[in-house]
Amino acid sequence: xxxxxxxxxxxxxxxxxxxxxxxxxxxxxxxxxxxxxxxxxxxxxxxxxxxxxxxxxxxxxxxxxxxxxxxxxxxxxxxxxxxxxxxxxxxxxxxxxxxxxxxxxxxxxxxxxxxxxxxx
Amino acid sequence: xxxxxxxxxxxxxxxxxxxxxxxxxxxxxxxxxxxxxxxxxxxxxxxxxxxxxxxxxxxxxxxxxxxxxxxxxxxxxxxxxxxxxxxxxxxxxxxxxxxxxxxxxxxxxxxxxxxxxxxxxxxxxxxxxxxxxxxxxxxxxxxxxxxxxxxxxxxxxxxxxxxxxxxxxxxxxxxxxxxxxxxxxxxxxxxxxxxxxxxxxxxxxxxxxxxxxxxxxxxxxxxxxxxxxxxxxxxxxxxxxxxxxxxxxxxxxxxxxxxxxxxxxxxxxxxxxxxxxxxxxxxxxxxxxxxxxxxxxxxxxxxxxxxxxxxxxxxxxxxxxxxxxxxxxxxxxxxxxxxxxxxxxxxxxxxxxxxxxxxxxxxxxxxxxx
Amino acid sequence: xxxxxxxxxxxxxxxxxxxxxxxxxxxxxxxxxxxxxxxxxxxxxxxxxxxxxxxxxxxxxxxxxxxxxxxxxxxxxxxxxxxxxxxxxxxxxxxxxxxxxxxxxxxxxxxxxxxxxxxxxxxxxxxxxxxxxxxxxxxxxxxxxxxxxxxxxxxxxxxxxxxxxxxxxxxxxxxxxxxxxxxxxxxxxxxxxxxxxxxxxxxxxxxxxxxxxxxxxxxxxxxxxxxxxxxxxxxxxxxxxxxxxxxxxxxxxxxxxxxxxxxxxxxxxxxxxxxxxxxxxxxxxxxxxxxxxxxxxxxxxxxxxxxxxxxxxxxxxxxxxxxxxxxxxxxxxxxxxxxxxxxxxxxxxxxxxxxxxxxxxxxxxxxxxxxxxxxxxxxxxxxxxxxxxxxxxxxxxxxxxxxxxxxxxxxxxxxxxxxxxxxxxxxxxxxxxxxxxxxxxxxxxxxxxxxxxxxxxxxxxxxxxxxxxxxxxxxxxxxxxxxxxxxxx
Numbered sequence: 001x002x003x004x005x006x007x008x009x010x011x012x013x014x015x016x017x018x019x020x021x022x023x024x025x026x027x028x029x030x031x032x033x034x035x036x037x038x039x040x041x042x043x044x045x046x047x048x049x050x051x052x053x054x055x056x057x058x059x060x061x062x063x064x065x066x067x068x069x070x071x072x073x074x075x076x077x078x079x080x081x082x083x084x085x086x087x088x089x090x091x092x093x094x095x096x097x098x099x100x101x102x103x104x105x106x107x108x109x110x111x112x113x114x115x116x117x118x119x120x
Numbered sequence: 121x122x123x124x125x126x127x128x129x130x131x132x133x134x135x136x137x138x139x140x141x142x143x144x145x146x147x148x149x150x151x152x153x154x155x156x157x158x159x160x161x162x163x164x165x166x167x168x169x170x171x172x173x174x175x176x177x178x179x180x181x182x183x184x185x186x187x188x189x190x191x192x193x194x195x196x197x198x199x200x201x202x203x204x205x206x207x208x209x210x211x212x213x214x215x216x217x218x219x220x221x222x223x224x225x226x227x228x229x230x231x232x233x234x235x236x237x238x239x240x241x242x243x244x245x246x247x248x249x250x251x252x253x254x255x256x257x258x259x260x261x262x263x264x265x266x267x268x269x270x271x272x273x274x275x276x277x278x279x280x281x282x283x284x285x286x287x288x289x290x291x292x293x294x295x296x297x298x299x300x301x302x303x304x305x306x307x308x309x310x311x312x313x314x315x316x317x318x319x320x321x322x323x324x325x326x327x328x329x330x331x332x333x334x335x336x337x338x339x340x341x342x343x344x345x346x347x348x349x350x351x352x353x354x355x356x357x358x359x360x361x362x363x364x365x366x367x368x369x370x371x372x373x374x375x376x377x378x379x380x381x382x383x384x385x386x387x388x389x390x391x392x393x394x395x396x397x398x399x400x401x402x403x404x405x406x407x408x409x410x411x412x413x414x415x416x417x418x419x420x421x422x423x424x425x426x427x428x429x430x431x432x433x434x435x436x437x438x439x440x441x442x443x444x445x446x447x448x449x450x451x452x453x454x455x456x457x458x459x460x461x462x463x464x465x466x467x468x469x470x471x472x473x474x475x476x477x478x479x480x481x482x483x484x485x486x487x488x489x490x
Numbered sequence: 491x492x493x494x495x496x497x498x499x500x501x502x503x504x505x506x507x508x509x510x511x512x513x514x515x516x517x518x519x520x521x522x523x524x525x526x527x528x529x530x531x532x533x534x535x536x537x538x539x540x541x542x543x544x545x546x547x548x549x550x551x552x553x554x555x556x557x558x559x560x561x562x563x564x565x566x567x568x569x570x571x572x573x574x575x576x577x578x579x580x581x582x583x584x585x586x587x588x589x590x591x592x593x594x595x596x597x598x599x600x601x602x603x604x605x606x607x608x609x610x611x612x613x614x615x616x617x618x619x620x621x622x623x624x625x626x627x628x629x630x631x632x633x634x635x636x637x638x639x640x641x642x643x644x645x646x647x648x649x650x651x652x653x654x655x656x657x658x659x660x661x662x663x664x665x666x667x668x669x670x671x672x673x674x675x676x677x678x679x680x681x682x683x684x685x686x687x688x689x690x691x692x693x694x695x696x697x698x699x700x701x702x703x704x705x706x707x708x709x710x711x712x713x714x715x716x717x718x719x720x721x722x723x724x725x726x727x728x729x730x731x732x733x734x735x736x737x738x739x740x741x742x743x744x745x746x747x748x749x750x751x752x753x754x755x756x757x758x759x760x761x762x763x764x765x766x767x768x769x770x771x772x773x774x775x776x777x778x779x780x781x782x783x784x785x786x787x788x789x790x791x792x793x794x795x796x797x798x799x800x801x802x803x804x805x806x807x808x809x810x811x812x813x814x815x816x817x818x819x820x821x822x823x824x825x826x827x828x829x830x831x832x833x834x835x836x837x838x839x840x841x842x843x844x845x846x847x848x849x850x851x852x853x854x855x856x857x858x859x860x861x862x863x864x865x866x867x868x869x870x871x872x873x874x875x876x877x878x879x880x881x882x883x884x885x886x887x888x889x890x891x892x893x894x895x896x897x898x899x900x901x902x903x904x905x906x907x908x909x910x911x912x913x914x915x916x917x918x919x920x921x922x923x924x925x926x927x928x929x930x931x932x933x934x935x936x937x938x939x940x941x942x943x944x945x946x947x948x949x950x951x952x953x954x955x956x957x958x959x960x961x962x963x964x965x966x967x968x969x970x971x972x973x974x975x976x977x978x979x
Contacts, residue, residue, distance in 0.1 A: 052971075100764055
């Protein structure tokens with residue numbers, strides 16, 4: 001290491017940026033663009049749409065029971081305690097095991113669903 | 121009054137305002153001759169803009185909604201050459217039968233009918249008929265035919281522009297694909313001769329190396345993908361270094377330093393290996409041994425990756441020429457151009473070097489993709 | 491007491507700065523390489539998430555609330571942990587798969603609008619600064635209590651190392667630092683809690699409030715902000731709602747998710763965090779119970795720290811206080827570092843294209859802004875402030891994330907309307923409450939009044955602007971909801 005290093009950066013690239021950057025936005029933007037730019041194919045949009053609907057519905061079916069259980073417990077436990085009287089407020093500690101159990105159940109369900117989701 | 125009531129009132133007021141605002145916008149903006157020109161031009165622009173993305177059900181649906189008031193017709197429909205895409209007003213699937221003569225002849229066609237008559241005008245892109253516009257009214261006069269023909273011409277222009285866009289995009293993508301880094305033929309030759317030299321002296325080692333080579337080749341030659349993760353890219357570099365180590369033996373030392381947070385960051389495919397190859401080429405050039413250091417670290421919104429060698433270094437001017445792509449070795453220039461292409465001009469490679477001081481190449485990758 | 495506390499705080503500061511800036515190990519052999527290229531495992535990331543989540547409010551504030559406001563406050567820890575289940579069920583894996591690094595990035599990616607990005611950045615800034623102010627104020631209080639130094643010394647003691655770590659950090663593994671700090675907090679707080687509980691149980695402590703522990707700095711004001719401290723059933727339920735929906739919008743939690751290699755890893759990290767939090771959140775009730783008996787009239791954020799010397803006067807109490815002080819500082823530091831870095835990341839990439847220079851400037855700017863806000867306000871308690879941040883996040887980011895991930899027809903105009911309605915209602919109610927305008931139930935639980943209108947505004951506005959649905963929305967949905975190896979790329 002005798003000399004001091006000098007930083008070199010090229011001023012300008014020869015190529016401009018490709019168009020369509022306005023929304024093309026992630027690793028798969030080329031694919032998304034390609035799919036969008038294929039209008040004439042009859043039925044393509046419909047099948048994609050149906051695909052997305054199926055995937056969304058499947059995932060949502062996995063999530064909604066968990067969500068219902070969380071909000072049920074979140075509202076149900078305080079109401080229960082209010083009914084039982086102030087002495088039973090220690091029931092709130094029971095919430096944590098419930099959350100953990102729900103989280104683990106949801107994890108299992110979601111991963112199973114992903115393993116069996118239709119191959120693309 | 122309770123707060124809830126206030127909230128509801130505020131929300132209702134907001135919605136009413138919204139509806140009124142939208143209603144306003146749809147109505148002609150100003151009165152008089154100039155105002156009506158403005159209104160027509162604006163309606164035409166609004167009707168044409170969805171079609172700028174090409175002729176699809178979605179864009180047709182948006183276009184006909186604007187076209188009907190523009191033409192003053194009872195119903196308006198857009199079809200492709202074989203399916204009705206969208207319609208607005210009292211008509212339906214039968215529109216295809218009405219436009220068929222126009223599609224076949226390539227000229228406007230008037231269809232008499234009960235209760236509505238129709239005029240069908242073909243849409244042309246580059247001399248080819250791609251669809252038709254149909255306007256329905258109780259009776260079809262010259263005025264309607266003429267305005268429908270003009271509207272069809274306007275739509276055709278938009279569709280041609282859409283084709284141009286698509287062509288430009290395809291060109292840009294082809295350019296990008298052509299830029300994809302490729303495995304250098306020298307490396308293949310060197311790796312295979314190195315493996316060959318082991319075949320007799322150390323067959324087990326040769327077999328391992330061949331398998332490494334196969335893994336490396338599978339990664340490099342796999343189906344086109346623009347992006348990969350840094351962790352896969354590093355694994356590829358590791359394979360590559362294994363093969364190079366077999367060639368140089370203990371003379372080549374390397375170290376890798378990674379902070380685990382940046383491993384999942386998406387990076388352009390094969391952006392690191394050419395840099396390492398370059399570092400080995402310059403770092404080992406005519407010397408007894410050298411060290412290559414790869415460091416990947418977290419820098420807030422970016423990941424920084426540096427590839428450093430302690431070799432002879434080079435004249436900064438030569439480094440500049442290397443980045444320009446002349447002066448031997450296309451790899452560096454290729455990565456530089458691709459990075460600028462993907463992330464913008466500010467994200468080119470930075471090379472720090474001087475004669476006798478080794479070389480350090482810095483690669484900056486924004487964590488959220490562009 | 492002074493010496494023990496100073497030593498404890500100093501140790502944490504030094505260790506965290508050192509660990510935060512230390513470079514990761516170097517790997518020079520092939521076998522080591524695979525260790526280097528190993529992504530963050532779920533348990534470590536889970537500990538890091540828990541570490542950033544267990545802020546001053548969780549460590550000190552919750553116990554204080556239980557001690558001063560009574561056992562109804564026991565619901566708060568339960569609600570705070572419930573937010574993670576909601577996050578897990580609705581948001582985390584799709585968010586990770588979207589590849590967004592910050593919430594504004596997500597908005598930009600999903601809706602393709604720069605304006606929405608700027609808007610969400612403002613909300614991130616607001617949530618982050620409120621969160622940071624809570625940490626700084628609590629630190630000032632703790633330093634003042636333990637050493638008698640003025641408040642700003644505590645602010646500086648948190649601000650300087652946080653800025654230093656955020657600026658220098660990067661070479662090291664932030665995740666490991668955060669995870670280590672979580673284990674440290676857990677060990678300190680549970681160890682001291684066990685010691686105190688044992689002392690109480692075996693009768694080593696005189697019953698009732700001891701004379702020594704009655705410094706009570708003035709009469710305790712009933713601090714009710716964003717519904718915190720409201721012991722009525724609707725008040726508690728509203729706070730639980732804010733907690734459950736607000737956790738998904740905390741900027742530092744979202745950034746942690748990005749450290750996981752994929753959606754599965756992110757989900758697993760969150761389950762690990764959930765389990766760790768379940769253990770950690772057993773502690774505030776214990777401290778709160780003991781505090782209610784022994785130091786009933788202290789400031790909520792001081793209860794935990796006053797407890798050891800009130801129960802065990804003498805060197806043992808001092809030692810335990812020092813330990814707790816160190817643990818509290820670990821909490822301030824880990825939350826502040828994480829929040830500072832994530833807010834600065836969002837701000838810098840919004841103002842210009844993300845770069846290291848703008849990131850550093852943003853870190854300094856956010857820290858300065860926080861200090862200014864700290865100077866302009868007085869300390870009411872960490873829990874109310876943190877709850878205000880939760881409420882704001884629940885009324886803005888929760889609708890944006892939930893609808894953005896699950897509803898194709900969301901538009902940028904819809905998000906803008908929802909954020910304006912939700913954020914405006916929350917900020918308006920909280921500010922009105924601060925200046926003394928009480929609107930009854932609405933002031934007591936802003937989240938319950940702001941979240942439904944925010945959702946409604948977002949949905950309605952999206953429905954009336956169908957033209958603005960971004961192109962390629964189906965591809966985005968597939969990318970978010972399919973596992974990485976099956977998604978069409």
